[in-house]
Amino acid sequence: MKVGLWALLGVGAVVALRSAQRRNRRMSFLGKTVVITGGSRGLGLVMARQLAREGAKLAICARTQSQLINAEGELRSLGAPVYAHRCDLTNADELRDFFAAVRQEFGHIDVLINNAGIILAGPYANTTDADFHDAMNINFWAAYHATNAVLPDMQARRSGRIVNVASFGGKVSVPHLLPYSTSKFALVGYSEGLRAEVARDGVFVTTICPGLIRTGSPRQAMVRGQHEKEYAWFKIGDSLPGLSASAEYVANEIIEAARYGESERIVSLPAKFAGAVHGLFPGLMTDVLSLINTLLPNPDQSGHNSPLKVGKDLETRVSQNFLTTLTEQAAVANNEM
Numbered sequence: 001m002k003v004g005l006w007a008l009l010g011v012g013a014v015v016a017l018r019s020a021q022r023r024n025r026r027m028s029f030l031g032k033t034v035v036i037t038g039g040s041r042g043l044g045l046v047m048a049r050q051l052a053r054e055g056a057k058l059a060i061c062a063r064t065q066s067q068l069i070n071a072e073g074e075l076r077s078l079g080a081p082v083y084a085h086r087c088d089l090t091n092a093d094e095l096r097d098f099f100a101a102v103r104q105e106f107g108h109i110d111v112l113i114n115n116a117g118i119i120l121a122g123p124y125a126n127t128t129d130a131d132f133h134d135a136m137n138i139n140f141w142a143a144y145h146a147t148n149a150v151l152p153d154m155q156a157r158r159s160g161r162i163v164n165v166a167s168f169g170g171k172v173s174v175p176h177l178l179p180y181s182t183s184k185f186a187l188v189g190y191s192e193g194l195r196a197e198v199a200r201d202g203v204f205v206t207t208i209c210p211g212l213i214r215t216g217s218p219r220q221a222m223v224r225g226q227h228e229k230e231y232a233w234f235k236i237g238d239s240l241p242g243l244s245a246s247a248e249y250v251a252n253e254i255i256e257a258a259r260y261g262e263s264e265r266i267v268s269l270p271a272k273f274a275g276a277v278h279g280l281f282p283g284l285m286t287d288v289l290s291l292i293n294t295l296l297p298n299p300d301q302s303g304h305n306s307p308l309k310v311g312k313d314l315e316t317r318v319s320q321n322f323l324t325t326l327t328e329q330a331a332v333a334n335n336e337m
Contacts, residue, residue: 059082
């Protein structure tokens with residue numbers, strides 16, 4: 001009886017301590033400078049909208065000038081101070097110039113959200129070395145270098161938040177998305193280890209692993225293999241309610257995790273369930289994914305010579321139907337067109 005009582009008291013003490021930590025770490029974004037990479041469209045833009053309404057000063061970057069101009073105008077209309085900068089984050093000089101310009105515009109950086117990324121759909125037999133290099137360069141190395149651009153100053157001030165938007169694909173490797181999953185696994189490992197090392201300096205690193213999100217982004221996906229079939233399954237899967245979550249919901253979850261300096265947040269019930277099953281029974285999950293792979297399109301006979309095509313050029317009646325209506329609407333709403 002006494003052992004049970006002491007155990008109960010111990011659990012209560014841990015819960016109380018974590019609750020106190022959460023309160024103490026709470027950040028108001030009012031007047032804070034928040035950098036969002038890939039902030040001109042999709043999930044990045046949705047996060048920027050929500051942070052604009054909380055009074056943050058926003059710095060966004062992207063590679064496409066027209067999308068930046070549209071995003072900047074919209075965010076300014078919400079009353080937010082905005083700095084928009086065309087930047088290829090895989091270029092070290094351009095990345096360095098971007099962060100220097102943000103400091104000149106707003107002063108120190110309070111929050112970095114590493115959101116920029118690319119995705120390629122296609123069977124492994126049709127992917128190339130370049131596909132893996134490209135995925136690593138933007139999904140991992142860009143986040144790594146952006147982090148190093150802000151971390152020393154945050155440590156010196158003993159204050160800062162770094163949010164790495166990884167993916168459920170960084171927890172469970174999904175067939176036909178190997179370059180993407182490989183890069184996201186790297187980001188998850190880096191993000192988790194970095195948090196352990198810099199938390200003592202008052203800098204909290206948060207790892208975000210969302211499942212499928214309805215941002216409208218399939219139009220921007222790169223595709224190899226049987227292009228139209230690959231694109232169709234990817235877009236439909238990314239569109240179904242229940243299987244995918246709205247961009248607004250995911251953005252809010254990310255911002256709340258950043259607000260309290262959480263270590264990790266897995267977003268959406270399917271992602272949480274699959275992640276839990278994989279953690280307990282990795283062999284079973286691999287077998288299930290092997291079965292799912294048999295339902296996906298076969299590799300193109302051209303092998304590694306399969307050309308790289310963009311999703312928006314691969315629309316068919318299969319990929320444009322009532323099942324993909326929500327994704328079509330999201331593409332218009334989130335500057336993905």
